[in-house]
Amino acid sequence: MFVFSKNIKVLRVKQGLSQEQLADLLGVTRSRIGSYEEGRSEPNLETLIKIASFFKLPIDALVKTDLSRSGNKSFIEIGKNRVLFPVMIDEQNNETIEIVSMKASAGYLNGYADPEYIESLQRMKLPFVPTGKHRAFPIKGDSMPPLGDGSFVVGRFMEDLRDIRNGQTYVLLTQNDGIVYKRVFNKLKEKKRLLLCSDNKLYNPYEVHAEEVLEAWEFVCSIHTKAHAEDELNLQSIMNMLRELRVELQMLKQPKK
Numbered sequence: 001m002f003v004f005s006k007n008i009k010v011l012r013v014k015q016g017l018s019q020e021q022l023a024d025l026l027g028v029t030r031s032r033i034g035s036y037e038e039g040r041s042e043p044n045l046e047t048l049i050k051i052a053s054f055f056k057l058p059i060d061a062l063v064k065t066d067l068s069r070s071g072n073k074s075f076i077e078i079g080k081n082r083v084l085f086p087v088m089i090d091e092q093n094n095e096t097i098e099i100v101s102m103k104a105s106a107g108y109l110n111g112y113a114d115p116e117y118i119e120s121l122q123r124m125k126l127p128f129v130p131t132g133k134h135r136a137f138p139i140k141g142d143s144m145p146p147l148g149d150g151s152f153v154v155g156r157f158m159e160d161l162r163d164i165r166n167g168q169t170y171v172l173l174t175q176n177d178g179i180v181y182k183r184v185f186n187k188l189k190e191k192k193r194l195l196l197c198s199d200n201k202l203y204n205p206y207e208v209h210a211e212e213v214l215e216a217w218e219f220v221c222s223i224h225t226k227a228h229a230e231d232e233l234n235l236q237s238i239m240n241m242l243r244e245l246r247v248e249l250q251m252l253k254q255p256k257k
Contacts, residue, residue, distance in 0.1 A: 005039040007067045011055050012037075026050060056133065058159070097134040097154065098123055100179070105138050109178045112215060133157040135217060137171045137179055143198035144169070144181055147222055153181055155217025161210055162188055164218075172196070173215035174208055 012022050012033075019037070023030040028047065035041040043051060052059045061067065098121040100108055111117030124136075139151040147153065155171045164170065164186045171181050172194075182196040188210055197205040 003066055004042070004063050005037055007062050007065075008033070008051065009037045010067045011057075015055075026054060097136060099136045099152070100138060102138045102140075102150075105140075105179055109173065109175075109214075112173060134220060136223070137181070137217070139181055143200045143203045144183075145200055147181070152223040153217075154220045154223070156220050158216040158218055161194070161213060161216055162186070164188075164194065164216060169219040171215075171217040171219070172208075172213055175212045175214060176208075 012019070015022075017025070019033045020030045023033045026033075026047075027050075032041070036043060048059060048062070052062055055062075098118060100121060104121060107117065134154055134156050136152045136154045139147045139153060140149060142148050153169075153171055158164065158170070164184055166185045167183060169181065170184045171179060172184070173179055180196065182198060185195040185197065187193045187195050187207070191207070192210050193207040194210065194213065195205055195207050
């Protein structure tokens with residue numbers, strides 16, 4: 001697996017890990033990692049699954065796609081799917097997520113696929129350890145109470161729209177509306193569309209074609225800021241409140257299927 005030998009090194013370097021650090025995290029020897037990167041040996045299926053799980057990537061991406069072609073991008077195209085690389089790390093090797101501020105959200109539709117735009121977003125470490133690629137988005141309007149202006153939703157990136165579960169909430173990036181946060185119902189099999197519903201019944205449901213959806217992020221937690229004055233709700237204060245656990249990370253109750 002020549003591609004795999006290149007990919008494991010690319011991913012290790014992106015995470016800022018030495019061979020020894022990666023070996024410790026995977027529970028193998030440093031020489032084993034070295035032999036993988038040099039193409040002298042190949043992992044068995046159990047180890048391959050462990051590596052794919054660690055880097056939060058499909059096995060197909062590890063063994064069939066040259067990830068070095070992504071350059072400095074935070075994602076790579078695999079067929080019709082766009083797979084994001086794992087979480088970023090800071091200088092202290094802490095996993096971080098990007099925050100799309102209210103100001104930055106205006107340019108997200110044009111910049112979501114631009115590595116320079118994504119790199120310009122501020123990052124923070126959540127007070128819990130997430131699994132997968134996460135990003136925080138601002139909430140606008142009153143269509144999804146109790147969340148409103150000034151609140152944020154942290155979402156986990158969805159690689160495939162077919163994995164969207166009926167009645168769950170998602171942040172979607174659409175060609176016509178930009179960033180929207182809605183309760184989504186999967187109509188892909190019947191109509192190749194998603195049904196977007198607001199929890200505020202004053203707003204009517206509407207459908208979007210699958211081809212209009214550029215990104216989907218599954219709800220993980222919400223950051224409520226109603227108890228704070230408007231002049232306190234800048235990006236730095238949000239980050240500080242999270243770090244100090246002075247805001248509630250409230251899991252929304254999702255309806256059962």
